[in-house]
Amino acid sequence: MPVDYKFLTQEQRDHFLEHGWLKIPNAIKKQYVDEFMRDYWIRIDYDEHDPSTWKEDYVKLPRHRDIPVSEFCPDAYKAICDIVGGEDRLDPVRNTAHGDQFIVNNGSEYWEKHDYPPATATGWHTDNDWYRQFLDSGEIALTIIHLFTDIDLRGGGTYICEDGIKGVCEFFLSHPEGLDPPFPKETYTHVKDCKVFTEMTGKAGDTYITHVYLPHAASKNHTRKPRVIANPHVTLRSPFIFDRPDPADLSLVEQVVLRALGVPRLPAAEYAPQAVRRTYYPRNYTYKGARIQEELERLVAHAKKEGKGEESVDSVYLRGGETLEAFNKRQGLDKPHGPNKFPEGTRSHQQIEVIKRAVDDPVEPM
Numbered sequence: 250m251p252v253d254y255k256f257l258t259q260e261q262r263d264h265f266l267e268h269g270w271l272k273i274p275n276a277i278k279k280q281y282v283d284e285f286m287r288d289y290w291i292r293i294d295y296d297e298h299d300p301s302t303w304k305e306d307y308v309k310l311p312r313h314r315d316i317p318v319s320e321f322c323p324d325a326y327k328a329i330c331d332i333v334g335g336e337d338r339l340d341p342v343r344n345t346a347h348g349d350q351f352i353v354n355n356g357s358e359y360w361e362k363h364d365y366p367p368a369t370a371t372g373w374h375t376d377n378d379w380y381r382q383f384l385d386s387g388e389i390a391l392t393i394i395h396l397f398t399d400i401d402l403r404g405g406g407t408y409i410c411e412d413g414i415k416g417v418c419e420f421f422l423s424h425p426e427g428l429d430p431p432f433p434k435e436t437y438t439h440v441k442d443c444k445v446f447t448e449m450t451g452k453a454g455d456t457y458i459t460h461v462y463l464p465h466a467a468s469k470n471h472t473r474k475p476r477v478i479a480n481p482h483v484t485l486r487s488p489f490i491f492d493r494p495d496p497a498d499l500s501l502v503e504q505v506v507l508r509a510l511g512v513p514r515l516p517a518a519e520y521a522p523q524a525v526r527r528t529y530y531p532r533n534y535t536y537k538g539a540r541i542q543e544e545l546e547r548l549v550a551h552a553k554k555e556g557k558g559e560e561s562v563d564s565v566y567l568r569g570g571e572t573l574e575a576f577n578k579r580q581g582l583d584k585p586h587g588p589n590k591f592p593e594g595t596r597s598h599q600q601i602e603v604i605k606r607a608v609d610d611p612v613e614p615m
């Protein structure tokens with residue numbers, strides 16, 4: 250079926266195709282920005298007015314609550330549907346709600362006084378911490394960046410590298426055996442030679458929709474104004490199809506890949522996964538989850554101090570039961586751990602030198 254664009258203008262579609270990303274200003278309903286940020290300082294346990302208490306300059310928090318995407322950010326949701334080729338191509342469960350798993354960039358005294366070129370930033374990557382990556386994997390089609398604070402230039406906005414998409418596509422094309430996360434460094438070494446770097450700045454409530462193969466990196470926050478974002482994903486029902494019979498059936502996400510590879514289509518004879526697809530527990534949630542209990546304790550203590558009960562704390566971890574079960578399923582927290590699991594108790598991202606692959610099933614025809 251030809252893609253039926255219901256929301257995006259031709260100009261926005263062209264922008265996504267050319268750059269691999271699109272900004273939707275004021276996408277998140279204000280009530281959710283406010284609600285999610287209300288208990289932020291209690292969760293992170295820093296004094297808002299005293300930067301000397303901001304012990305870690307970069308922190309990833311767990312998720313306590315989420316809201317269906319179409320309700321949370323209606324315009325961004327409509328844009329997402331257009332970009333993936335229609336609502337019916339979205340997975341009906343996984344990543345259907347966006348939440349408050351904040352990524353905080355506090356900066357530091359040192360970075361207030363120092364600069365560096367984006368190409369030399371460490372940590373260029375594309376997102377995937379939970380499935381065997383093939384070029385046509387649909388587990389993550391889009392990486393979303395929701396802004397919960399205003400972000401100025403040099404204020405710690407994520408760096409993106411749009412001319413780096415090509416190198417990522419070529420790397421995955423050359424690995425039909427699939428890659429289990431984390432990926433080897435070579436996936437992103439080409440970024441150092443790229444030229445087009447953009448800092449994702451904006452206002453609280455803005456949303457960036459980015460192609461899954463758009464390399465990005467945390468930037469240093471050169472100000473002492475905390476930057477808070479969340480980084481959910483868009484999951485498809487099934488893998489990308491690069492040789493749809495009618496080119497009008499190709500989604501914009503699929504077109505970005507073909508364009509990067511310089512081909513009008515990619516028939517199965519030229520690319521097909523050579524191993525079984527696998528999905529795992531999101532490995533980064535091991536260290537985010539390590540913070541849940543202490544955050545809950547602080548939230549409950551704060552509520553009590555204000556004369557309120559535990560039920561006033563908005564966390565799914567206090568609800569349990571079917572609510573928690575559904576919440577976990579939406580995030581894949583019901584999946585088995587894959588290779589390269591972080592040790593229990595890890596509280597922040599660490600590089601793992603030895604990259605292990607899961608034990609392979611026999612190669613099956615896809």
Ligand SMILES: [Fe+2]
Nearest residue numbers: 374375376465
């Ligand atoms: Fe990322």
